[in-house]
Amino acid sequence: PESHVRSPLGAENGVAAMAACYQRFDPAAYLQYNYTPPRADFERKDSIVPWKLACLHRAFTEGDVSGELLVDIGSGPTLYQVLSGCEVFNKVLLTDFLEVNRQELRGWLQDEGGCSLDWTPFLQHVCKLEGRRPSAWTEKAAKLRQVIMDIVHIDVHCPQPLALDALPSAGADCLVSCFCLESVSPDLAAFTRALGNIGRLLRPGGHLLLIGALGESYYFGGPGVKIPVVPLNEAQVCASLKESGYTLIRLEVYTLPQDMRVGVDDVSGVFFVKAMKE
Numbered sequence: 001p002e003s004h005v006r007s008p009l010g011a012e013n014g015v016a017a018m019a020a021c022y023q024r025f026d027p028a029a030y031l032q033y034n035y036t037p038p039r040a041d042f043e044r045k046d047s048i049v050p051w052k053l054a055c056l057h058r059a060f061t062e063g064d065v066s067g068e069l070l071v072d073i074g075s076g077p078t079l080y081q082v083l084s085g086c087e088v089f090n091k092v093l094l095t096d097f098l099e100v101n102r103q104e105l106r107g108w109l110q111d112e113g114g115c116s117l118d119w120t121p122f123l124q125h126v127c128k129l130e131g132r133r134p135s136a137w138t139e140k141a142a143k144l145r146q147v148i149m150d151i152v153h154i155d156v157h158c159p160q161p162l163a164l165d166a167l168p169s170a171g172a173d174c175l176v177s178c179f180c181l182e183s184v185s186p187d188l189a190a191f192t193r194a195l196g197n198i199g200r201l202l203r204p205g206g207h208l209l210l211i212g213a214l215g216e217s218y219y220f221g222g223p224g225v226k227i228p229v230v231p232l233n234e235a236q237v238c239a240s241l242k243e244s245g246y247t248l249i250r251l252e253v254y255t256l257p258q259d260m261r262v263g264v265d266d267v268s269g270v271f272f273v274k275a276m277k278e
């Protein structure tokens with residue numbers, strides 16, 4: 001298959017075109033589109049963000065995911081994806097391709113105001129999932145600030161996506177990645193190669209928790225910033241994982257209710273994968 005080829009003809013062009021699209025990415029707008037109601041409505045069981053948080057909570061509390069270091073691949077300007085993992089891992093590394101996103105995350109880390117989004121309801125919701133009182137959110141925020149070791153540059157299209165000294169030589173114990181690979185890859189082959197590239201950051205036997213869009217061909221990264229996405233189905237996700245050296249443990253699928261289709265993308269569903277590196 002094409003994805004076994006190291007540098008297929010034209011692959012560099014596709015990747016460069018994607019990088020160009022991201023130059024106009026607007027963290028505040030992206031947060032507004034995807035991390036406010038109806039997509040982040042904690043009063044609704046069928047809202048997309050509570051679904052993602054429940055999947056992550058379950059994955060991190062089943063007991064098989066453990067170790068020292070959790071790496072979030074393509075964090076963007078968001079923190080929800082590490083709110084469960086920060087209770088299990090002593091070290092969390094956040095990563096993104098864009099300085100504007102790393103800056104947004106640093107703003108939260110330094111806690112000096114100026115954040116584009118208030119993460120309090122997210123923190124409160126995950127506390128509830130953990131059986132804690134909602135007011136424990138301040139402790140969770142402190143815990144997260146304590147375990148985040150750094151916020152660094154990543155490029156999932158590079159065979160070595162992080163700087164050499166970013167990780168211990170043994171690799172990470174767990175990777176989490178949400179809506180990154182399919183929304184930065186020009187085609188399915190690039191998506192599969194990116195899965196293989198990030199897999200090199202993970203120790204054998206380590207876990208991958210992957211959340212992504214199904215059937216999506218574009219999303220808006222800001223006003224007028226239309227970013228192409230590789231439309232994926234479940235079978236393609238499973239095949240790419242297998243081809244990139246992962247064993248699937250669980251795949252869950254969420255179908256977007258009609259009123260969650262708010263015109264910021266054409267996503268039809270979301271997948272959650274728990275997998276292990278062979």
Ligand code: SAM
Pocket residue numbers: 019022025073074075076077078081096097098101154155156157177178179180183184
């Ligand atoms: N993880 C966040 C979330 O769940 O909402 C953000 C996902 S956003 C759709 C895609 C992210 O991929 C953006 O933050 C973007 O900066 C980042 N990105 C773009 N090109 C990338 C690349 N080559 N390697 C890694 N990340 C990249």
